[in-house]
Amino acid sequence: MLKIISLKLIHRYQASGGSKKLLNIECNFIPTCSEYTKQCIIKYGAIKGWKMGLSRIKRCNNPDLVEKIVDEVP
Numbered sequence: 001m002l003k004i005i006s007l008k009l010i011h012r013y014q015a016s017g018g019s020k021k022l023l024n025i026e027c028n029f030i031p032t033c034s035e036y037t038k039q040c041i042i043k044y045g046a047i048k049g050w051k052m053g054l055s056r057i058k059r060c061n062n063p064d065l066v067e068k069i070v071d072e073v074p
Contacts, residue, residue: 002046010038019061028065031072033057039073 037053
């Protein structure tokens with residue numbers, strides 16, 4: 001149940017424009033932090049997926065970064 005709700009929330013966030021439109025910031029990673037979190041939730045479940053996603057979000061939005069960092073789900 002938590003997994004389904006989490007995935008719907010992420011889908012709604014992505015459909016509304018994500019961080020670029022809503023927060024006027026751009027993710028430094030490929031895939032984006034929301035996509036990474038979604039993939040983690042699908043692969044590991046809601047609790048571990050959210051922990052991994054939030055850990056990734058904490059490392060995001062470095063305005064001095066020249067290139068995007070490729071960071072796939074383990």
